[in-house]
Amino acid sequence: MRLKLVSLLIILSGLSACSTTEKPTKNSDNFSNSANALKNQATSAQSIYLLAQNRQGADKIQLLYSARDAAINEKNWPLLEQIGSDLELTASVDQIQNRLYIAFAQKQQNKNKQALVILQSLDGQLIQPEHFAWHQFLTASIYASQNFPKKAAPYFFKASETAAKNNIDIPQLNESLWDNLKKLSSYALERFNRGAVIQQGWVNLALYYQVYANSGVELDQAINNWRRRYTGHPADSILPKKDAALTELAAIKIERLVVLFPQSGPNERLGDALRAGALAALDTKKIAETIFIDENLSTEEIAIQLEKIKPDFVIGPLLKANIDKLASAKTLIDTPVLHLNTLDGERISLQHYFFALNPEHEVEQALEHFLAMGYQKPMLLAPNNANGQRLVDYFNLQWQRYSETKAQIGLYNDKKDMPNTITSLLEVDKSKERIKTVKALFKQEVENETRSRGDIDVIYILGDAIETRLIKPYLDVNVSTFADRIPLYASSKSHSKQIDRTDKGDLDGLYFTELPWMLNSQLKQSNLRYQYNTLWPDQADISQRLFAMAYDAVLVLHDIRQLSIIPGKQFNGLSGKLSVNSNGYIERTLDWAQYANRRIKPVKLKTQRPIPLFMQSAGEIHTIN
Incomplete structure (x- = not known):
């Protein structure tokens, strides 16, 4: 052979x-x-x-x-x-x-x-x-x-x-298998806890790491028992040493916290909102000492202060430019850090995490819902600018992994351009041309009604609150009255607590994703929301979202190491359900809500992990929870 x-x-x-x-x-x-x-x-x-x-x-x-x-x-x-x-x-x-x-x-x-x-x-x-x-x-x-x-x-x-x-x-093989098991929930692992002794050994070891994640002593004892039970098992080769295992799963003990927010310059207002959120969280979190430092200081000045303080953890900076400069100088390389933005370069330390209110999280969440509902022909409406194009490109890139159809894209330059963009995409303009031709053939009045294309089965709006309130009526009047209403969805950009106070507009039926904090959807928020509204009754939407982000950033620190290791583990925060991926980035699952009778109501929408095309075409049937 x-x-x-x-x-x-x-x-x-x-x-x-x-x-x-x-x-x-x-x-x-x-x-x-x-x-x-x-x-x-x-x-x-x-x-x-x-x-x-x-x-x-x-x-x-x-x-x-x-x-x-x-x-x-x-x-x-x-x-x-x-x-x-x-x-x-x-x-x-x-x-x-x-x-x-x-x-x-x-x-x-x-x-x-x-x-x-x-x-x-x-x-x-x-x-x-x-x-x-x-x-x-x-x-x-x-x-x-x-x-x-x-x-x-x-x-x-x-x-x-x-x-x-x-x-x-x-x-x-062993390393790849173990990495794969760490991505499974305890429920999924239990379903695999059968069959040959090799399989059971792998599954039980993974379950021990999940069950005893918060107890180093019990984990150590469980691993010793596992070794006695599964002598010579291939998983023994991937087991870390005792000290390494305990360190990996132990919660980070924080006595001294440094917070890097903008305290000067054009972004000082954003820093104020973040500071308010962090202080609110610190009221519920026992940390001996918290020091706020202006992230706009020079790298040298920040390094000097950090050397004096020797923090156990750092939150910030917010601005990408400041994250990049500290990464280049390796100022924070030996310190656990939760940056409040993404990093364009390589992650320089496994102790570094990244938390950003990325709209891509919402786009992916909407896409997964569309596929779960069986929608085949989505239409996207977005502003014709860098942010709008970025989100459209992201949606298209993900959509092509799961569907052979192409999404219809409408980019509008301004509010004057919206009607033309919508009528063109829905092909209402062609219908009007046909009506005009028929009318020219007859002298008497011809009853008519425009028709819109029938293959679009869902519309996703990526505009802001003002743009959405302009787009929605255009869609209502341009979709054929005798056709089924096309489901309308939007991102959190479409929702504004400030605008909603006086005008929810004609948004009836629109679904959108939003931070739980902006929907007052958690009972535990009620007292905090009351205090916030009393202190800052007229805060801008961006300030409210940053408040929630900073609040979560402080409270998630205790669990962040386990979030990055234990599959399926989530933190229920003001900014959504938070999890940490293998690259150290916090991913968010937001709440769904719908405008109904000029009110906003929370809704539960079907979603599931979609199946890539290459797996669909292999003739397999998958059920993924």
Whole structure:
């Protein structure tokens, strides 16, 4: 058997070079020395491959094998795929092994759909345990890379069981499996707590980490019990040392907190709103000392103050420019930090987290709802500026992962441009032209009514509160009266507590996402909201949102390490349900609300994680909670 998946081991284990002894096949004894001589003249995978094109028979196969190994070492995935396709035309080649190589090359190029088709075509043919183990690992890796840990888990388990039983070494299998399990909720893990002892061992270990996350002593005892119960289990290799495990899951103890907000310059008003939110949270949080520093100070001045204070944690800065300058100077590299914005560059420390009121969170939440409802043809209306274009591009990029249809996009320049944009997208202008033509044919009065296009099944407005109040009436009068009403959705930009006091406009039926704080939707907020309204009755919407953000930023610190480690863990804040992704960014799930009878009511809307196209087309049926 000529199983050269050892080359995959080299790549996946991150080794730059490795030599191995391979068992020859029957045909390899007949290979001529001329192939080796030609191979030695080549300097790259491409040159070896070109040499193979001019040879025949065993020499060609041997050169293609050499080119394949070189392509893997060079990480030349397109060439690896091409070599596999060439070898597929040769009957004497191990076709199962070769198709695994092709699937691997496609996976490395993010051609997940094609790779899955190949892997699924091999079902029922995987007699050799090496073939089966690698097949399961590659399949699991594809699903895991698409953030479908529940779908990946069974394949990871089978790969682990087969590798353990047959002493097959697949580097990164244990680490990848463990990373995948950490993304599963305790409910999902319980459903996997069955089957072979290898699978149960993995699941129980993951459950221990979740159940005893807040108790280092109990976790340590649970791991010791696990080791006694699952002696020789492959998961033992990924267990951290005792001290590392306790440090990873322990809550951060904060005695001295530094807060970096704008206290001067044009953004001082924003800093005041943040300061109010932080102080309100500190009334409920026992932190011995909190020091506010102006983030607009020079890097040197901030560094000097931090050196004196030696804080346990830092919140801020707010402004991207200030985050960038402190990151470049590595001023905060040794300190846990919760930045109140995103970072354009690389995260410089695993102790650094990022919290921003990103509208992209809302766009993704709306998109997931649209797909859960089965909408096929969304129409987006957004201002023709940098922010509007950015959100439209983000929606399109995500939508294309899940649907073959294209969203209809309408970008308006100003309020005068809105009617033309809407009538053009809904093709009402064409209907009016047809009516005009018919009228010209008859002398008497012709009864008529414009028709709008019928394929648009949902409309998403990305304008601000004023723009939304102008757009909604245009949509009402331009959608055919005899057609079903098209559901209308908007982001939190459409909602303004200030404007709603005097004019909710004709927004009846409009759904929108919003911070819980702006909807007064949590009972625990009632007293805090009363105090806020008493102290700042006329605060702008942006100030109210920043207040909620800063309030959450203080209270989430205690849980932030566990949020970043434990899958499914959320913090219920004023700014939404907060979770932390693998890059240290806080993600938000907002509340849904609807305008009804000139009032705002909270609503629960259906949502679920959508299925990427490459998985849909593989002919699989998925249920994802």
